[in-house]
Amino acid sequence: MNVLVIGANGQVGRRVVQELAASSHDAVAMVRKEEQVDHLKELGAAKVVLGDLEKDFSEAFEDVDAVIFAAGSGGSTGPDKTLTIDLWGSVKAARYAEDKGVKRFVQLSSMGTPDPDEGGEKMKPYLVAKRVADDILQTTKLDYTIIRPGALSNEDKSGKIEVSSEGFTSMEGRSIPRADVAAVLVKALDQPNTHHKIFEVLQGDTPLEEELNNL
Incomplete structure (x- = not known):
């Protein structure tokens, strides 16, 4: 599949491009600036497109055959x-996908x-935006998957995760490497059992593929 990666120049997005390059899929990396094109190609993007x-x-x-929405405004905005x-960009992406007949849509959200x-007051605007974007995505005709990771780290990929469809009761002291989040986003593309599902994910003890198969 040709997979459009929205937010391809972000910390998770760049890792998604690398994961796709190592898979049977081709990454179509969407970036905002011309000067970002060459770097995404170096990471393995089969194609880079400009989009704001x-x-x-x-x-x-x-x-495009599928979409991974991994965009975020970042903590400095x-x-x-x-x-x-985070909100309107996601809504437009889902509408464009429907208009173009692209059925598969994997969205990076948040615990x-x-x-x-x-x-908390600092995180509230971000969480509200993500929540509303998730809610609107669920009203579409897309085969969506919404993935909500916990605190993100830059540790190496472990390949082992824990997922919860009901929500973790506590994530104190727990996190998940961005590389593992990227791997989950890409692996979910080929997992029909993740269609129309929302789940949280943290680093865990179970191999990634096995844990997703158990959803």
């Missing part, structure tokens, strides 16, 4: 960018979205 989440980026969906990128009020 705050504008019309529907052309990026040409000849304000609530305005959280709305236009804490079930009840944004519990995330």
Whole structure:
């Protein structure tokens, strides 16, 4: 499949491109700036397209079979960018996918979205945006999967995870490497049992593929 990676230049997105390059799929990396193109090609992207989440980026969906939405406004921006990128960017991506007949849509979300009020005032705008984006995605006709990781780290990929469809009761002292999150996003593409499902994920003791098969 040709997989459009939205947010391909982000910390998780770059790892998604690398995961796709090592798989049977081809990464179509969407970036905002021309100067980012060569780096994404070096990471293994079969194709790089330019697109801005705050504008019309529907052309990026040409000849695409699936989408991984891994975009995020980042911690250095304000609530305005959280709305236009994390929320509205996701909504537009889902609409473009429907318009272009792209059925498979894997979305990177976050733990804490079930009840944004519990995330604290600093995190609340981000969690609300992610929650609403997730809710809207579920109203589409897409074969969606929504993946909500816990705290992210830059440790090496472990290949072992723990998932929960009901939500973890506690994640104190726990996290998950970004590389493992990228691997989950890519592996879910080929897992029909993850269609129309939402699950949280942390680093764990079970091999990634086995844990996803048990969903």
